[in-house]
Amino acid sequence: MRIRSLAFFILLISLVSLPFSGCVDEKATNNVSSANVPEQETVDADTIIYIEEYAFHPDYATISSGDTVMWVNNDSVAFIIKSTLADGGSFQSPTLRKDDTFTYTFEKKGTYKYELVTHPWTDGGFIVVE
Template sequence: MKNKIFVAILLIAVLVLSGCTNKDNVPGANTNTSADDIKYIEIYIDDYAFHPQSLTISRGDTVRWTNNDSVAFIVKSSSFQSPTLTKGMTFTYTFHESRTYNVYLATHPYTKSGIIVVE
């Protein structure tokens, strides 16, 4: 009988104390980052070209391409490829490797390419 009471008290104590942790002080505990919290570096596609055409960013930065043309495009490099982007659609990519990326519009190879330098 004493063991059952002890186990019950122990269980209640664990349940009560489990709600006492401060998740803000636990590394990695606050992982509910919404898309609104991410800061994007913007590139717009207008008149069959990237605006800006060249860009220097830091490792870990996220770039967002937005198609403002009425024509569909696929943004491509040796490291990534977007889906087909129709007018108003966006594509994001986070750059983790320091190097120079040549980016082009795969659906319209005669257009000017872009350059993204990751430091």
């Protein structure tokens, strides 16, 4: 009976997560490959955050006003990153497939939470702009 309940639970979770497992707009791709991104010193970004295993690495960064952050998707699943900004605005990446990148320049001081809107059950990350 217990094995049957566990199997049902796994099936239920699989069915619930299926709509979020890669349903993306084929035309909303950034198409910039991290395979072509040189070392961080020569990249036009002050901080690089990698998406791996449905998580941000690092998930917290402190930067200066005017710094640019680059997110790199190292997972085989497509993601969209979204954040609400301190001034009430927001940004959202295009669909990031494996090796795609997205950059954003933070102009105002504050703490910004960002998340994977395509996978809302995952932990988000924070950027602190000093």
